[in-house]
Amino acid sequence: MLKICCYGGVNDIGGNKLLVKFDEGSIFLDFGLSYGEESQFFEEFLQPRSGCKLNDLLKLGLLPHIDGVYRQDALCPNGFESYDCRAKSLWKVDLQSFEEAVKAGSWHPDAVFISHAHLDHCGYAPYLGAIPFLCSGMTKKLMDAVAEIGNLQGLDKQLTVTKKREMGRLKTGFFSGEPKADYSKEQKDRDFCDLEHTKAQTTGNGLTVTGFNVDHSIPGSMACLVESKDFQVLYTGDIRFHGKSGYNLGEELDGLEPDIMFCEGTRIDQNEPDNEKKVESDLTDMFSDCEGLAMVGFTWKDIDRYETVRDAAINSGRIPVFDPRLAYLLAKIGRNVYDEGARVFLERSGSMLYSPGDYSNSKHKIGDMPLSEWSSKPGNVVVDTKHLEKGISAIELNENPCSYVLHLDYFRFKNILDFELPEGSVFVRAQCEPFNKKMELSQERLIRWLKHFRINAKNGYKPYQIHASGHASGPEIQEMIDRIKPKVLVPVHTEHPELFKNPAGEVHRPKKGVEVRLQ
Template sequence: MIKLTCYGGVDDIGGNKILVKLDKGSIFFDFGLSYSKESLFFEEFLQPRSGCKIHDLLKLDLLPHINGVYRQDALCPTDFENYNIRAKKFWKVDVQSFDEAAKTGSWRPDALFISHAHLDHCGYAPYLGEFPFLCSEMTQKLMDAVAEIGNLQGLDKQLTATKDREMAQLKTGFFPGEPKVGYSKEEINRRFCNLEHKKAQTIDNGLTVTGFNVDHSIPGSMACLVETKGAQVLYTGDIRFHGRSGYNLGDELDGLEPDVMICEGTRIDKKEPDNEKKVETDLTDIFSDCKGLAMVGFTWKDIDRYETVRDAALKSGRIPVFDPRLAYLLARIGRSAYDEGAKVFLERCGSMLYSPGDYSNSKHKVGDMAFSEWSSKRGNINVDTKHLENGISALELSENPSSYVLHLDYFRFKNILDFELPEGSIFVRAQCEPFNPKMELSQKRLLRWLKHFDINADNDWKPHQIHASGHASGPEIQEMIDKIKPKLLVPVHTKHPELFSNVAGKVHRPKKGAEVCVQ
């Protein structure tokens, strides 16, 4: 018997939270946030309350009400009952924590499989109890980096390690001795089990889990096959076939015939496949024709796109200069932008002097050494300022703009205020076009920046669009399904489940929170 419940990713792009229960155990496939669902209630200056975010999300049904899943200290700080607090009623929730379920022997999941390190697949993992997280080693390293430099706050930062949320007392200030909520000093690493391509592992309760490398817009992405005696469930995660890796899940699992295949369909309605090689060719051409500074925007976690932009810049005779967050990410996986023919952009920050002290609170902007290795102890100073010595600042970019390609996403456009941009400077958007109201507002602001600085004048001050998606097209998805031949196909991560077909069996369109049983 297989029981399947989709708590997210239903008629939605992202937010996957899929629970599979088998005779021997249970596993979640991803536990991500839904940007589209959150935007129904929140915006830039209207956000969940940081001190009780999990309660806000539960009340708005942005997190599912499931017993035995969430951390006790996320729901209620440790030692809470020992304090006489006026607001106690607001901390009561209608779900049993993972810790409480463990004490009573009630149901709780055996593991979470994380397909990749995008927050729409792992962003709510910090709220989960202490059960194992299964993913590739690369995904764990990327989650580490996102936690360090990804602009996350509070519990949201605890992607790979936890600090107990606990009651404490104010020691100084106007109200010494009064209660507050804080975090323990001790950090406890999550239990990660790193999956390797095609190598099966047996986890708690006897579930056999096999990871399969897949191509996506972030490295380390995996699909997952879960097996018990007489039952197989396959989860694709996010997938494409046109990137640099060459992985093809359909070829790997040709003729598998699993009982259930949970398949993403972001671009199921698109007929034409994308091509990362064409992106490189088009970028090379536009960089070569550019008379001023060439700027290109893409997400700093997309290492495939980094390699594409780097190679295109070098082929056009320009020096590629990348966001320091991307450089920090590369360093976490044992690589260096400097060793690969690239440079790193040195942003002005802090007191805006290009002084080493300006970067004390944003260490990744001045060097790529791990934060944990920095030390300010007397006699044991250990810092990394390689970007000050070897990076490229606005000064160098302004002196010789036609020599460079600068990685500059929309949220770093304020750096343009330091540039002296010559006529003929361009901006290329090497990521998806706006597809929701929030992104459309950002697009209007972007156009104002471009027109104000006369960027892309030959394109009516609009961004040049050169991109290949992180997701497969409809025909590519259908070809994969036809090869794998599932008995039951479950579309997720899609706005168009009606476009899926399954010649080998049935198609089940899930409903959010509704359990389906498969014999």
């Protein structure tokens, strides 16, 4: 028997948490957060309480209420019962933790497949117990980088490692001896199994998991095929066909006929395929025609877009200058931004002096060496300040703005306050347009910035839009489905499940949290 249950990604773009139960064992396909669902309860200054975030998310229905899944110390700090504290009655936990399930021999998932390193697919993974994670080696490296410099806090940072949350007592200060919950200094690596393209891995429960490289807006993205002795389940993850890799899942698995195919449909309602080459061509023209500083916004995790912007800048005779987070990400995968004809933007921080000491708490802004390798021990000081020597600061930009293309996303717009922008400076948004109220408010603020500094005057102070999505169009998705021929097609990661068609079998439109059994 095969059981499937979608705890996320239902009538929603993102938040995939797809549980598949075979007779042999169980596997989660992604365990991501839903930005849309979180925004129904939270905003910038109204956030879950960091000390009991898992409990808050469970109470609000943002995480599924399932026994045997979550780590014990996320539900309640280790050792809590032995301490007498006033809040004891508020720490009611009616879920069996992963550790308790293993000890009792009761049900728990045997593995988690992570399709890629976007948080809407892996952002809630830190709350899981010691379950093996299966993903590409690239995805593991990118998760490391996101945890280190991605503005995550508390337990959310533990994407690839775990630090136990334990009860203890304050050793100093006004309330010495009083109880406190905190994370241990000891850090343990999570159990990762690296998936290679088309090479099957067998889990401890006898399931076979095969990863397939797919193209998406972040490297290392994979689809997966999970097989038991009786069933095949295919999961596309997020997918596109217009990127630079040339991967095509439909060609790879032509005629497979899996029992279940979970298929993403972010752009199932869009008929026109996107084209990254056209993005490069349009950006080249924009940069060439620009009479001042050319600025472009896109997410720092999109390495394909980095390459597109870099090439467009060079083609237009300008020097490309990128966010230091992107440079750090490239270094994680063995690449050096300076070796690729680009430079790094040196952002003013701390006391705003461009002094090395200004970056003590943001080391990635002045170098791309792994943060764990920095050392201040006497006689063994190890630092990396290459961006201080090689990077481009506001001073260089102001001296000759027409010589540069600057990577500047919305959340780094405050740096414009250091710029002396000539007439004719432009800002291009090379990422998706606003699609919810929060993003629309951000767009209004962005336009105020552009108008104040007379950027994009010829476009009514609105951002120029040049973008190709990280997702396939409707006809491309349908062609893939037609080639793979699933017996049951399950639309996920889409707001339009009604548009899916399956000539080879049926279409099952899932309901969130409702289990379906197949013989």
